[in-house]
Amino acid sequence: MATQFPEPPRVGMVSLGCPKALVDSERILTKLRSDGYGLSQDYAGADVVLVNTCGFLDSAKEESLEAIGEAMAANGRVIVTGCLGQEAEMIRARFPNVLAISGAHQYEAVVGAVHDHAPMPPNAFLNLVPESGLKLTPRHYSYLKISEGCNHRCSFCIIPSIRGDLASRRPDAILREAEKLIEAGTRELLVISQDTSAYGVDIRKEPRAWKGGEVVPHMTDLARELGRLGAWVRLHYVYPYPHVDQVIPLMAEGLVLPYLDIPFQHAAPDVLRRMRRPANEAKVLERLKTWRAICPDIAIRSSFVVGFPGETDADFEYLLDWLDEAQLDRVGAFRFEPVEGAAANALPDAVPEEVKEERYARIMERTAAISAAKLQAKIGRELDVILDAVDDEGGATGRSQADAPEIDGEVHLRDTFGRMPGDIIRVRIEDADEHDLFGVPV
């Protein structure tokens, strides 16, 4: 007779915030799954609900508090973790019956709280998890976190006070994780951290054995080894330190995607100084030209803040002129929003809301025109596209090498019968609009 095992407790998860928080959620769920816990897709079936919060902007805090409130109302057995967990007293004041609260990447505390409040029955059947862990992203792309924390102190940001100084992961551990992800079906690795170009500065004298040789904990060496694993490798949150120049040849060689996500945030020197931004010096425009000379297809993505305290009309015009010259491929813009605890809140000369709105509309209009012109220039070209979704009528949506998931544009395709998500296919671009491309397989 077959042994009857008791049902393991089930855990529900609400994951808010940035890709880094998503990676935290994946790690927590992977550990719980390997401990034997089941997962629940809804509040009703969960013995306990984890809410992984974001505390970066006040609007994100509010969204996190709403998510906690919803989970409390729907289930009542809630464990809070993530960035907002730093403000445990505030959470307790609003939701006194929350079971436990922990901060960002306190995996052991979260897992311990689940064991305390939804203990495993004795002799429970231990479910096996795939070696690559559990993923919340589709199977064909994965975020790969290479470090935690940040050594900078940008005046609008509280991440270092929440996550601490830079702590790089061992390069061999990152590469092993990447290999497992690829074995499990990942075709695209999205390298993330708070500051990818700073990877390894804290462990620079600790090379590790890798595939019969050594790998040095440095962005260029790590990017090269990742590229050798055969998946697309996309670098996010790169600051333009001089050594970034060394990664561009890897892009030209095809080892790393010709894509850089560089959060410039502004261009006017006075604003950058007040923002205390790292590595943003006057030579950036020249370096963009050099990078494009080495790797003509390189796509540069960035984000900018308008309405930072003290930003004058002249600063804003400087930014628009800079953007005209920089010709970035993808731009996200944000209106400055004070974050509780950030040094920038004490700066004088707050920009009125209506001025922020007007500047936001102008930067969006300007950058959309640049993006549209760049996409128009791709009509008639052949590009590699990774498929994210396919339908029954031959339609598919994918992304070119210039498009990261969630934040950039898409390529809409026809006549892709028999293809699967994760397939990388060659397509001819037939049309373009402001953000997306349209094409057909060749």
Ligand code: SF4
């Ligand atoms: S580089 Fe600046 S904005 Fe980015 S995490 Fe560090 S302090 Fe925050």
